[in-house]
Amino acid sequence: RKAHEQQKILLEEDFEKLRLSLQVWLHEKIKKLDTLTFQNQSLRDKAKRFEEALRRSTDEQIVDALAPYQHIEQDLKSLKEVVEMKNQQIHQQEKKISDLEKVAQKNVFLEEKIQVLQQQNEDLKARIDKNLAVSRWNIIIISILRVTPLYYKLLHDQKQINFSQKMSLF
Incomplete structure (x- = not known):
């Protein structure tokens, strides 16, 4: 009976420690959630302001902003051609290496x-x-x-x- 009471007290103490530990953990998670919610709202507000600024921009400002990017498509096409040429060179070199390895084995x-x-x-x-x-x-x-x-x-x-x-x- 006394041992049972003592065990009950120990279990209650362990339970209380766990409950407090869970409360601390839960409090930290809630705090982190609040921080993330605040950051999310801040980013949404910033995005909204940016969107509004873009809407207020005139066509001339948009054209000026996009001017440096007019040749991107042409540059991209040129880069693709260069990459293709390099790939062909690499393929030829790999073939030469393979042939040389065969000759070396022979x-x-x-x-x-x-x-x-x-x-x-x-x-x-x-x-x-x-x-x-x-x-x-x-x-x-x-x-x-x-x-x-x-x-x-x-x-x-x-x-x-x-x-x-x-x-x-x-």
Whole structure:
């Protein structure tokens, strides 16, 4: 019972704080609304005065006021033409850039291809050098073997070895 009363008192205090806080907030909003309403009315009055001043103006004053703007349409047309020309130039430059990017990509591809072909060329040169060395060695062996009676037997064996080496190279 006592705890209930204490809780009730706390709730009432919280409620009162919230109510006061809401009143302050509401007061601020009302004050802001009044300020905005005043500003709105002030702007309406100013617009009304401006409208009346325009109505009181003579045709000559209107013509004088509009005189600097007589060529706006022609100037606007000229500006549109300039903008169109610039847009065409930009489009052409974008196309050139795109073409150059494609060429650059192709160059990269070709450079990579050149490197691969150069490596293959080096590999082939190494194989040729190896084959030349084997051929020279074979010539030396054949020259030596021609003077020996085992020439024909070794010649046959050497042909088999050469054939095997050639097959392993390819």
